[in-house]
Amino acid sequence: MPNAPKFAIGIEPTQAIEYLKQKRMLASKVFAQELQASSLARATTIAKLSSLEMTKDIYASMEKAMREGKAFNQWKKELVGEFERKGWVFGHDKAVSRGIDGKLLADPKTGEYFGTPRRLNMIYRTNMQQAYSAARYQRMMDNVDNRPYWQYSAVGDSRTRPAHMEMNGKIYRYDDPFWATFYPPNGFNCRCTVIALDKRDLARRGIDEVGDSSARLVEVERVDKKGNREKTMGFKAIDGSVRVTDKGFDYNIGRLIYRPNLDLYPEKLAHQFAKTEMAGGEFRFNYEQLEKAYLTEKAKLGIDKKITNKELLQKVELSISKNFKFATGILNNKDKQLINSHTATVWLSDESLIKQFNSRLDDSYFSIDSYQEIPDVLNGADSIFKNGNTYIFVKSFDEFKNYTVFVKHIKNTNELFMVSARLQNKIEWDIERQKRKYEAIR
Numbered sequence: 204m205p206n207a208p209k210f211a212i213g214i215e216p217t218q219a220i221e222y223l224k225q226k227r228m229l230a231s232k233v234f235a236q237e238l239q240a241s242s243l244a245r246a247t248t249i250a251k252l253s254s255l256e257m258t259k260d261i262y263a264s265m266e267k268a269m270r271e272g273k274a275f276n277q278w279k280k281e282l283v284g285e286f287e288r289k290g291w292v293f294g295h296d297k298a299v300s301r302g303i304d305g306k307l308l309a310d311p312k313t314g315e316y317f318g319t320p321r322r323l324n325m326i327y328r329t330n331m332q333q334a335y336s337a338a339r340y341q342r343m344m345d346n347v348d349n350r351p352y353w354q355y356s357a358v359g360d361s362r363t364r365p366a367h368m369e370m371n372g373k374i375y376r377y378d379d380p381f382w383a384t385f386y387p388p389n390g391f392n393c394r395c396t397v398i399a400l401d402k403r404d405l406a407r408r409g410i411d412e413v414g415d416s417s418a419r420l421v422e423v424e425r426v427d428k429k430g431n432r433e434k435t436m437g438f439k440a441i442d443g444s445v446r447v448t449d450k451g452f453d454y455n456i457g458r459l460i461y462r463p464n465l466d467l468y469p470e471k472l473a474h475q476f477a478k479t480e481m482a483g484g485e486f487r488f489n490y491e492q493l494e495k496a497y498l499t500e501k502a503k504l505g506i507d508k509k510i511t512n513k514e515l516l517q518k519v520e521l522s523i524s525k526n527f528k529f530a531t532g533i534l535n536n537k538d539k540q541l542i543n544s545h546t547a548t549v550w551l552s553d554e555s556l557i558k559q560f561n562s563r564l565d566d567s568y569f570s571i572d573s574y575q576e577i578p579d580v581l582n583g584a585d586s587i588f589k590n591g592n593t594y595i596f597v598k599s600f601d602e603f604k605n606y607t608v609f610v611k612h613i614k615n616t617n618e619l620f621m622v623s624a625r626l627q628n629k630i631e632w633d634i635e636r637q638k639r640k641y642e643a644i645r
Contacts, residue, residue: 218338223266223330224458224552232515257291257310274433279323284535292320295521301527325391328638333456336396340386340457343399347377348472350399354411355385357395366446367395374400374413378483383455383492384436390449408497417484421445437493455485458527465548470582473533473547477578480530489527490571493553496523497560510555513593515561527553531621532581541587541645542594542612549610549619559623570625573606586634588641593622595641603628607637 261282268278283306286292288313308317317456337614343353357363358369367389375381377399405413416438423437424443435453436444447453465473480486500519501507502613512517531551539547563569596608609623637643 219334222337352400354398380484380488386455532578587645
């Protein structure tokens with residue numbers, strides 16, 4: 204990639220471009236719903252800028268710059284030129300009136316002051332580094348069957364922050380909850396990265412097995428420069444101090460574009476991957492954090508009962524969704540052909556999880572541990588029913604574990620999404636009711 208910034212050397216252009224494209228698309232969703240406090244908003248907004256048009260232009264231009272291999276100075280020159288054409292750049296006199304020596308970026312419709320073109324440097328470098336990190340996450344996840352152990356690597360020079368240096372050298376499995384919060388970058392201009400290791404690498408380091416970070420992850424309150432408080436996850440150091448990321452960096456940026464194509468793997472291996480995904484520490488961590496956020500949002504609204512899907516979307520879901528997806532299962536080849544799908548991978552989104560929290564509000568029978576058996580239901584269902592573009596997979600493990608899993612087939616995007624699941628005991632189980640209610644296809 205010619206003229207690429209130094210930190211982007213070795214980047215996978217397709218995956219990095221997908222990340223920037225994702226942020227550009229998400230920006231409109233965030234601003235349309237005015238979700239400034241949500242995790243998704245922190246992932247897509249630019250500080251002190253609420254102009255949707257300007258934000259989309261910035262992300263679109265960065266996507267184009269990466270695709271064409273443009274260096275920062277060329278990108279900045281073209282973007283500022285486009286802003287000038289649209290009347291978003293004000294001259295010296297207006298800038299001086301605000302105590303600024305140089306040009307000023309502002310929205311002429313609202314008079315909103317954004318800053319000077321100098322700010323574009325930080326925006327460019329932060330987003331390009333995040334794109335690099337997200338692309339690397341995809342590559343490492345595609346190779347976890349060979350290198351499942353990840354090591355946090357800080358640069359270790361005078362510019363390395365103490366909080367980041369504290370995590371340097373730590374090794375955890377790829378699905379450890381540590382990576383849900385501390386997968387880098389963990390702040391502006393963060394240069395940390397992750398190294399994927401195999402068992403031989405561990406042996407050379409004299410390590411028999413890696414640890415679990417759960418005991419060192421603690422929920423803390425972070426206070427910003429304005430005195431605002433927010434809860435986040437911290438990493439407890441040996442001396443008892445707790446390290447946190449910069450504000451807005453406490454999530455795994457790689458999950459925004461993570462798309463494992465399980466269809467490319469042998470069925471048994473893909474099935475095992477899905478089982479590991481559903482039983483893994485990262486899924487459990489995100490599940491628990493999302494459930495806590497769901498209950499917190501409802502408490503703020505004074506709601507203590509189930510709400511309609513429309514209310515859920517408007518009042519709760521959009522404010523806490525992170526746009527994450529987990530591979531919850533893979534269909535066997537016969538069932539894939541039976542439902543006429545071009546993919547066998549079944550996804551579970553955080554939006555669906557939130558709906559599950561709402562529908563399972565009074566159901567203590569279906570818990571987080573129930574998700575560990577969903578891959579077996581999808582890969583080895585006893586029966587399959589159809590209701591429009593939704594397929595119902597049914598499997599009975601024993602008299603106490605009878606699952607019904609609903610999967611929506613979205614043909615135009617070639618995707619399968621698990622939208623709901625039920626777990627019933629022998630007394631509640633009625634397979635004949637399924638046959639009467641839905642079209643049986645197997």
